[in-house]
Amino acid sequence: MSDLPALLVVVPLLGSVTVMLAGLARSKTGWPIAVGTCLVQTVVGVALTVRAFGDQPIRYVVGGFTAPFGIELVIDGLSATMAVLVAVVALGVLGYARVAGPRSNPFYATYLLLVAGLSGMSITGDVFNMYVFLEITGLAAYALVASGDSGRSARAALKYLLVGTIGASLFLLGIGFAYVATGTLNMTDLSAQLAEVGYASPLVQASFGLLVVGLFVKIAVFPVHTWQPSAYSGAPDSVSALISALVSTIAAYALIRIIFTVFTVEFLLTNAFAQNVLVAGAIVSIVLGSVIAVAQQEIKRMLAYSSVSQFGLVVGAIAIANETALTGAVIHLVGHAIMKGGLFLTSGLVANATGARAVDDYRGLAERFPTGAVTFGVLALAMVGVPPAIGFVGKWYIALGAVEAGSWPLAVVILGSTLLTLAYFTRIIERMFFREPVADTASGATTNGAPLVTDGEGTDAEPPLVSAGMQATVLLAAVLAVVLGVAAFEYGQVLEPTIERLLS
């Protein structure tokens, strides 16, 4: 029982190695092992969650080296949430990836490596350890993006690699500065020692700046988002869904951790400039992300820019730094992961079923492929923030937080973001339900869609393009997006002690 926290990292790591080794003996063993691993991961995560929401976080000392010197794993409500989110989303995407692929064992090995990295980032209580997991996450993500078989994937992965590495390096530099200032790497210890050094010290300020900018790159805040649209659109559909749902989310979690656990609210209060940078990043991301999304022709690129905009909301909530807004940030992180992951999976499903990948190809989709159209519609409306879906609850908390804090420009932008989000999703909803499919694009689509109907003629041994698992996954995401909205309040209550501790 007491070793459970370590299992969160160890299980996927072992799974990853097992998949790799099993692949040497037999191919096509990757999927079942990965599913088993993710199931165990989910169980461990849930078991920890039950205990994590108490007054005190679960602390676990790795290898018996006590806190300020050794590495510590700290699991509070927030980390537990993220760990469970990672496990559940990874499991869900696996349900989709079984047929949709990529299906090689190395893919699943990397996949589990990514899960290990993300889980590690969620639960670690040590900044350098967080950097290590950040790099594991990054490297696994680069490799996954490159696992598509087109040149475009490779190029997108290269771009991701270059920009992502810069981000990670800035993060590392920030840790270095903090270490120089204090001589410790443990988050709790660091927090106390930084306060002693003084928040006005240039060393501390530089450390904060480097850490935040490094994480901005990883979150894809405008204008350092440039890797993200090409990575999301260049990667295979399963990978787009996984990384769009998790990688930026966990980076945003890391930002919360760094700002509130390590630097604390007092730092933000002492350095108004730091808060202003966060607010500016949020506003620019929300507005420009949406505006650019409206201009996109490719569905996946549009969804990618939508992420830029949505993470603007989260960064905004972090900048507001009060209890309501932070609760909203966490709810929106979870909600966005479900909704955006679901949207990417749906777009992949639609592409498999009809060949439609551009906004204009979605014309008349409601008749050609109703499951896809309805799911996409529900998830899009949830993202717009139509109550009672989860997208609304997050926005309510964040907007209320902004008003409570009296940061009016941010409040206006957050509320206005509903309309901005609507702007890019309306284009698609209207095309799906209220336009006839165009003849020339439809011809390409029907040839692609043909195996769907006359499946199993044995001509080319083509696998069925739309499996029950794929459909079930996206439907589940749509249902979750609505149901979680109803449950969000209970969750907000449970999270309260955790948030209070973050802000104290």
Added chain:
Amino acid sequence: MTEVDSLRPLVAVLLSAAAIVPILLSGDRPNLREAWTLLVAVTGLGVVASMVPGVLKGTVYVTDLGTFVPGVEFALRADPLGILFALLASLLWLVTSFYSIGYMRGLSEHSQTRYFAAFAGSISAAVGVAFASNLLVLFVFYELLTVATYPLVAHDETDEARAAGRKYLAYTFGGGVAVLAGAILVFWTTGTTAFTPGGIAALASADPEVARAAFGLLVAGFGVKAALMPLHSWLPDAMVAPTPVSGLLHAVAVVKSGVFGIARVVLDVYGPDLTAGLGVGIALAAVATFTLVVASVIALRQDNLKRRLAFSTVSQLSYIVLGLAVLGPWSLVGGLLHIPAHAFMKLTLFFCAGAIHVETHTDDISNMAGIGRRMPLTMVAFGVASLGMAGIPLVAGFVSKYFLLIGTISAGDVVFTAALLVSGILNIAYFWPVVYTAFFESPGAADEKPVVENPLGGWVGELDVASTGTQTSTRVPIEGTSAPADIERDDHGYAPTHEGQGAVDESEAAAHIDREHGDDTSPAWEHRRWNGEESTWFMLGPILFAMAGSIVLGIVPDSAVFLQIVRLIVENVTGVAV
């Protein structure tokens, strides 16, 4: 007032939403599908009506579903104001369902399953708006109403319909954002958004600037659906939808959800005293007055019947808003009573316009000369409802307008009284020509219509003889109305290129015209008798029912339940029995 825990409000909301599933599943069996709609409409009406006696005795039925977000309960309350709107919406939904069947089948419309499903969803959301217990729950259903009605606006799948749909979403979601912002401000200042008759007490002690800002946001947000100028422009465009939609949603459920929202804000969030104290009531009244006069003037110049009705709706909705904004007990009664009164009358008018469209494909008033021969019952109903709109006694419009006039005078605001009277005259000016042309003109011999046909403000410079020559009683068919065969669409008599231009063009309507009968060789509409052979009873029945409703409300308002509910609401809020 006693509160009773009851599932009935929840059932009333969920019933029609639950109907969506069987409606979608029985899409290929139209009779079964419509049976579901009718079944749920009857049951829903029964559930709502079963609460009316209790509500009149002072009982409030409450379904509490627990906390929604901190400090805000997700609860449904059937209080008098809520039951007024819910009863109206569910009663008229039942009527409209019959009409929809006649209309959609009469035109062999596409996507009827989606239509009926979206209709059920809209009513569910409208009843939710009615029973919402606080601003946030109201906002939830207000947004859901937008989502549910969007497929109905864009139903035609033409460029116009899609453009109207886009505009509709942009306007109403914009309004939704304003409502949300206002609700957040109210919540932030008072810690609650729950509706309290007479207003939330804590709001009175709040910073007046914040309170005014919140009022402005809330009213602007609800004002979008209430079509307050300058936020009204989505409504005429949304007339591109099938006529039952224009009738029930864009004259009753959707637009009145906006008015209803304003009523909640004025009566149950701010309360009449605070609204007057902040000086926002008079501002709202000014906007409403402007809207009701200007929209009437614009309606004068609309030749398309549905567009004319749309601007009439814009104008009439502002009667209600004006009544609410003037804040005196009499004007409150007038404004609130105008909600059902206008609903019955305008529904009659829209149903008539739809019946004319289905039967003869005539949509422009200038082509309706003599149409009373073809559709006698329909046009009589139209005439009765028009009289009511203008405020002639014995029809519903008189009663509510009477209260409004008394209310504005007793509040000392003579300007508003004058505006109401002017608008009444304008009502006659834009409705009477329709009745006149239908019964007292014939396609060959119709008077000129200078207001509609000539440019606004009259001719400038020299008269162009050639162009005035064409402006005679016989309209020249608009180019392209010979309906190219490849354009397969039906636009419900709205778009500029709509297929039927009435008696004088080459389209279907011509089939109804007798060119020769006896000695008289002038063209005339074929004669149909007064026994309903002009159309199907699926359409005539609802038309006559809605007409009868407006007469009942006009002759015996006190025994019609709506006025009793309205009196109760006003008494609860102001403490004055009217």
